[in-house]
Amino acid sequence: MSADNEQLQFHCLGGGNEVGRSCHILEYKDKVVMLDAGVHPAYSGLESLPFYDDFDLSRVDILLISHFHLDHAASLPYVMQHTNFKGRVFMTYPTKAIYKWLLNDFVRVTNLSENVGDGSGGENANSFLYTDEDLRESFDKIETIDYHSTVEVDGVKFTAYHAGHVLGAAMFFIEMGGLKILFTGDYSREEDRHLSSAEVPHKRPDLLITESTFGTATHIPRLEREHKLTKMIHSTIQQGGRCLLPVFALGRAQEILLILDEYWQEHKDLQKYPIYYASGLAKKCMSVYERYIYMMNDHIKAKMAETNTNPFFFKFIKNLTSMDRMNDSGPCVLIASPGMLQSGLSRRVLEKWSPDPRNSVILTGYSVDGTMAKNIVREPSEIPSLTNSETMIPRRISVEEISFAAHVDFEQNAEFIDLVNPKTIVLVHGDSNPMGRLKSALLSKYQKLRSTDKEIKIYNPKNSTVLSLEFKAQKVAKVVGQ
Amino acid sequence: MAVIYYRFRSQKPDHIATIKFDGTGLTVFELKRDIILANNLLHSTDVDIVLYSTEDIQDTKSWGDQSGGSSSGERELDDDNEVVPRSTTVLVRRTMTPKKNKGNVQRYVAGKPRLQVSGA
Ligand SMILES: [Zn+2]
Ligand SMILES: [Zn+2]
Numbered sequence: 001m002s003a004d005n006e007q008l009q010f011h012c013l014g015g016g017n018e019v020g021r022s023c024h025i026l027e028y029k030d031k032v033v034m035l036d037a038g039v040h041p042a043y044s045g046l047e048s049l050p051f052y053d054d055f056d057l058s059r060v061d062i063l064l065i066s067h068f069h070l071d072h073a074a075s076l077p078y079v080m081q082h083t084n085f086k087g088r089v090f091m092t093y094p095t096k097a098i099y100k101w102l103l104n105d106f107v108r109v110t111n112l113s114e115n116v117g118d119g120s121g122g123e124n125a126n127s128f129l130y131t132d133e134d135l136r137e138s139f140d141k142i143e144t145i146d147y148h149s150t151v152e153v154d155g156v157k158f159t160a161y162h163a164g165h166v167l168g169a170a171m172f173f174i175e176m177g178g179l180k181i182l183f184t185g186d187y188s189r190e191e192d193r194h195l196s197s198a199e200v201p202h203k204r205p206d207l208l209i210t211e212s213t214f215g216t217a218t219h220i221p222r223l224e225r226e227h228k229l230t231k232m233i234h235s236t237i238q239q240g241g242r243c244l245l246p247v248f249a250l251g252r253a254q255e256i257l258l259i260l261d262e263y264w265q266e267h268k269d270l271q272k273y274p275i276y277y278a279s280g281l282a283k284k285c286m287s288v289y290e291r292y293i294y295m296m297n298d299h300i301k302a303k304m305a306e307t308n309t310n311p312f313f314f315k316f317i318k319n320l321t322s323m324d325r326m327n328d329s330g331p332c333v334l335i336a337s338p339g340m341l342q343s344g345l346s347r348r349v350l351e352k353w354s355p356d357p358r359n360s361v362i363l364t365g366y367s368v369d370g371t372m373a374k375n376i377v378r379e380p381s382e383i384p385s386l387t388n389s390e391t392m393i394p395r396r397i398s399v400e401e402i403s404f405a406a407h408v409d410f411e412q413n414a415e416f417i418d419l420v421n422p423k424t425i426v427l428v429h430g431d432s433n434p435m436g437r438l439k440s441a442l443l444s445k446y447q448k449l450r451s452t453d454k455e456i457k458i459y460n461p462k463n464s465t466v467l468s469l470e471f472k473a474q475k476v477a478k479v480v481g482q
Numbered sequence: 483m484a485v486i487y488y489r490f491r492s493q494k495p496d497h498i499a500t501i502k503f504d505g506t507g508l509t510v511f512e513l514k515r516d517i518i519l520a521n522n523l524l525h526s527t528d529v530d531i532v533l534y535s536t537e538d539i540q541d542t543k544s545w546g547d548q549s550g551g552s553s554s555g556e557r558e559l560d561d562d563n564e565v566v567p568r569s570t571t572v573l574v575r576r577t578m579t580p581k582k583n584k585g586n587v588q589r590y591v592a593g594k595p596r597l598q599v600s601g602a
Contacts, residue, residue, distance in 0.1 A: 016578075043525060043526065044522075045521070046490070046521050046522070046523060046576065047522065047523055047525055047526055047529075049576075051576060051578055052490075052492035053490055053491040053492045053574070053575040053576050053577060054575070054577055055492075057492055082493055082494060082497060083492045083493055083494060084492070084493075084494060084495075462578060462580075463578035464577045464578035464580075465578075
């Protein structure tokens with residue numbers, strides 16, 4: 001066997017020093033496992049794809065999709081229909097159920113700004129990456145897996161664990177050629193209103209591939225965060241303003257809705273003001289949310305048992321399917337996609353509400369470089385109009401960032417790494433700076449182990465690069481006869 | 483009207499697109515620019531567009547050239563001034579540039595061909 005073959009090759013096709021287009025390839029002893037097939041939210045078309053030209057996709061045996069977010073799943077139909085990929089694709093049941101609606105929408109939205117309820121397409125509108133037909137044809141070939149049950153394909157074994165990020169989100173524990181690898185995908189170690197915290201697998205991986213979205217940042221505690229959110233909304237409404245919450249159509253939006261519905265319940269003075277949730281997808285996916293309640297946490301299961309109704313059907317939230325049905329004459333809350341204000345409904349409303357200082361926009365997700373969400377946090381005095389790029393619109397709307405993105409912060413990530421106890425770490429899914437800081441922080445944390453056989457190696461590869469990783473423990477000779 | 487055929491390297495072999503032009507060939511510079519424009523690859527500053535020919539174009543260049551780490555039979559078209567004759571098929575590779583934020587896209591859209599220094 002050649003020397004190369006003894007090393008695990010990690011090909012970073014996307015999500016290397018960036019948040020977006022997650023895609024990694026693991027190659028070891030002639031087996032090839034691909035992780036995620038996302039798009040980049042700041043780009044559209046071919047530019048939004050991972051760097052697929054850098055790897056011969058016909059060699060991939062298995063492709064595992066961590067969750068339904070577009071930056072992890074939205075180039076899957078392209079991979080399955082337009083490339084030489086011939087492998088098998090796996091995701092959890094809820095991921096597949098929601099993926100279907102999300103991507104349908106992603107494909108369908110050719111006219112970015114006009115579809116009210118379907119703004120997730122605007123997250124990264126691109127109709128020409130693939131068609132409805134591509135989506136349909138590829139959809140049936142996707143296989144589903146349960147959490148905690150191990151699947152084996154030609155000697156490669158993998159198991160899905162709860163990642164606590166969105167419904168259906170999985171971490172994958174992979175065993176190939178005697179090596180153990182854990183891929184976290186996007187994960188959270190904090191129980192919230194509907195999801196439980198990410199699990200720690202029982203086995204120790206040789207390699208941990210972990211997200212680094214928040215780098216070395218520290219989250220403010222969840223209750224404080226919720227309080228900040230409701231306080232800001234309450235005061236906006238009291239001063240006669242409107243409140244815009246740009247969100248990704250599904251997933252974290254459900255958490256925000258749970259918080260707001262409960263708050264409205266407790267505050268009679270607010271009940272005459274509408275909360276609009278502009279999502280055509282939400283309705284379609286509510287049955288998915290109901291069906292998989294058993295995959296969520298005890299809080300939401302209890303709520304379901306108590307009321308005997310779907311806890312995601314809300315009392316104070318009006319589902320908005322058409323812009324015309326929105327009463328924009330007084331204070332209100334509007335929850336609309338896309339989450340990064342690139343285009344679509346949330347962007348249109350932002351431009352409309354931007355000049356009035358009584359209004360506010362609250363960013364609850366992670367904002368990627370190059371998007372309006374990232375821009376507006378810097379509180380510019382004006383913002384460009386999307387429909388007429390020559391026109392600038394005054395920005396007097398107040399801007400607040402309160403994260404409900406469900407990614408680990410430094411402390412949570414570091415604690416998880418300790419519990420998992422890997423030999424080597426590859427950082428992905430983070431902008432260069434936070435990722436670089438995380439790497440330094442971890443290196444100094446493990447400094448004592450340097451140059452010992454317990455040394456923990458940490459990498460932060462760029463896109464279109466290949467890491468060759470050696471795992472010495474693998475060379476231990478087997479005792480004859482065992 | 484003449485055409486040059488191309489496809490992205492990861493795409494299926496039958497995924498052939500065309501660049502149309504008048505004349506007997508395009509320089510590598512012109513061809514890259516047209517492919518970048520045709521696919522709207524204008525926004526990334528950190529991307530390199532690399533072309534490979536699957537057949538020998540200029541005999542003198544094909545000797546023992548294994549550039550690009552690509553499979554056998556592919557040759558990187560790294561000379562902006564080389565002429566790609568009509569009806570040729572080329573492979574396109576979209577890759578992250580190793581040079582920070584200095585991808586070649588902008589040069590092909592706005593700039594000038596790089597002169598190949600002979601003997602270098
Ligand atoms: Zn995610
Ligand atoms: Zn993500």
